[in-house]
Amino acid sequence: MPVSEEDLRLYRRDLHQIPELALEEFDTHDYLLNKIQSWKKDFMTIRQVDELPTALLVKFSGTNPQKTIGYRSDIDALPVSEQTGLPFESIRDGVMHACGHDVHMSLALGLAKYFSEYQPKDNLIIFFQPAEESKSGGKLAVDLQLFEGEWCPDEFYGIHDQPNLPAGTLSTLDGTLFAGTAELRVTVHGQGGHAAYPHLVKDPIVISSELIMMLQTIVSRDVDPIEGGVVSIGMISGGFTNNVIPDTVNFAGTVRSMTKVGLDAMTTRIQQIVDGIALANDVKIDVSLETGSYLPVENNPKLAKNLISFMKNNESIAFEEATPAMTGEDFGYILQHIPGVMLWLGVNDNHSLHSGKLNIDEAALWPGFNALKDFIIWRMSQGE
Template sequence: MTVVNFEALQQYRRDLHLIPELALEEHQTHAYLLEKIKSWQNDTMRIRTVPELPTAILVRFQGTDPKRTIGYRTDIDALPIAEQTGLPFESTHPGMMHACGHDVHMSLALGLVHYFSQNQPKDNLVVFFQPAEEAKSGGKLAYDLGLFTDEWRPDEFYGIHDQPDLPAGTLSTLDGTLFAGTAELKVAVHGQGGHAAYPHLVKDPIVAASELIMQFQTVVSRSVDPIKGGVVSIGVINGGQANNVIPDDVYFEGTVRSMTRVGLDLMMKRIRQIAAGVALANDITIDVSLESGSYLPVENNSALAQQVITFMQSRDDIDFEVAQPAMTGEDFGYLLQQIPGVMLWLGVNDTHSLHSPKLNIDESALLPGFEALKSLIEWRMAH
């Protein structure tokens, strides 16, 4: 019996950390993963690649006595961030980094594939290596392409996301919504520029944009149930080149987040209404783009989440905490809207946040993370 050990998981993680790639461009990552998976292939396994989504990989194990198909998903893309860790296995791709821990996610998934290639599962098992989580809606692309049909459709889906704020190796989830649904907000305010000394002859897009940004704050404070909450934050604003010239246009971007699908839809509706009102009041044109893509709320299935929590709490060899909801976005939310399942945090104990150029996960999380996931899948197959 082959045992997945810490050294193997660490090597996967470090190898993958060297070669981060952006959404839908994960070709070197794909080749690395496929080489490992093919080296373990046997008669119980099927490996599937998809020409329409060329960096995706699915692995299916035939169960010995299947009652269901369990799905496990990992994301494989990285972020456009220049690494600043100074690690000996620092990113070799300039301006790209696994700053969200997808190297960890992939390593655990490889561990699961290796383990179940040596220990045939009782139920059918599908492991999905998903491209484009950080951008370009890889989960939605995969689902819309029909990847999860017939024998490839899981009855339930599981996945993890690393969490620097938790002790290394600690698992955490909840019965309910773990992560928020998010939408990318892009706004173009088109006015009529001119000399700043003659404001009556222009249609000032800076004043209108300022009004719009302030009005957007009322979406959460006055349109959203305060118990449920939400976020509207602006992170980018551009307009003008000289202090005495009113520009024609102002552009700004932000994020909109809610813990429920209904809440996200409401917030997007109110933003469009406010923009239309400000445009009318200022006699200008405002273009609003709101794209949620696959970043829907990560809503854990209640019955499955309760089972996961009960299992984790019953095991002396698993460190577990009940989670609090987070405004983090994750496109596993789209798949959980289609197929019931559960996402969990895995603690990686770092003082730097996700998406930090200095994120340096504690690798001691790898083996307990793998063991907990492997045990959970086997327990679920026995119940």
């Protein structure tokens, strides 16, 4: 067996120590490239991209190809300070693999090593994608036409860690797995002055408070309760002392829906509310809604049913059917162009994703790798 459990654990720990933010993953890229180059065979092609320098693609030409299967792993980390105390914790202050991309990369490396020894029947492309957490690496890759010609998978697969599932359990569904998201940024331009003379100012703090509360009515009054949605404000900044009303207030948040139609409707309603409150208070309000890259992760029903059937019928795989989640993932953008499936991989931790205390159970690595490897081999045996 060319891949061992210890290999996967070593990859994960090495990568965990060198987290890097979106589009800055140069050490991570070099680690991945050095490993893959050491396994290079005649039927392998390694591709780097000048316009997206931390991206890495590896193609395995099949022995009797009828299709091309794609597998994607994200590689960036988060601006989170690690609090695990692990002997292999992050060496970068304020940066951590708090979303488990170290796990994602380890499994992808395991697949690369395995198929470098056992040439696949169909073509296989493994895509190490930068900038999932921010800056829309999936969209950048598609817009740069990385998946054209011989580099175009017929179907794409990928995983995402799930702390709430037992280590090594796989989970997905045959519909929308993750929500689409829009990033909301607002600046309220008021007129500041002395706090003792509120009638002479246009208080951006009060106006921001009114606006934030009105935004909460979108989910409760404008969204079908069966469909659901999220409008959450995660940051607000304004003012500098207790007796001065400031000129401006800034706040930011996230908007999420399980459908693109729902996301579009929510963002339209946000703009209407902003315009109304600006008019009512005679102020200018700037609003930015960044959409279009973190689209809903819509699993292809046919491919998902196929994958679910395989995993349910394989006694060596622990599988649970998933329910939709409001998590966002830019793999959704790729799936708008190439059909595919995303799965959860259970990592058994009582800390949430994006927590500085996230400490995944490495017992997830070996069953996760084997489930993915066995599925790819089986999928290639099916023909078209």
